[in-house]
Amino acid sequence: MKTTAIHKRAAATLAIAALTTLATVPVLAQPALAESTQAAGRCTLTITQLRGDLYVIAENSCSPRLATDTLTTTRYMGADWPDPDDTMLYRNYPGNRDRFKVAGYRLDEDAATGDEIYTRNFFRRADGSSYEINSNEVHKEFLPLVG
DSSP states (O other): OHHHHHHHHHHHHHHHHHHHHHHHHHHHHHHHHHHHHSOOOEEEEEEEEOTTSSEEEEEEEEEOSSTTOEEEEEEEEEOOTTSOOEEEEEEESOOSEEEEEEEGGGGOOOSSSOEEEEEEEEEEOTTSOEEEEEOOOEEEOOOOOOO
């Protein structure tokens, strides 16, 4: 009789533990689920050579992960594989669509071959944390300033 009572108590304890676990898992999984269903965010870089001019129009358009996220810095990088990438220029608080005119030689990151430029975009969330989104790489030939 005692053995049966002990087994019933153990079974009841296990059942309560299982129900508690099942009730807790969805609550714990919600932040992870929200993080994974969050928009990935994206940045797209375009660089247009102006005809007969030493200048180019650079446009970096970003969609942050959340509308409340703020783009704080954009770094224009030269991809120098296998060497470390070079920072060509940077802009603070450029806005999600930053379009500006810049001398093409400022983007000449590699005298030996064509130039590969991309942006590293740093965002700050409303809670103070941050994240980074890299843009696509633009392949062009930017000539050095001669003279």
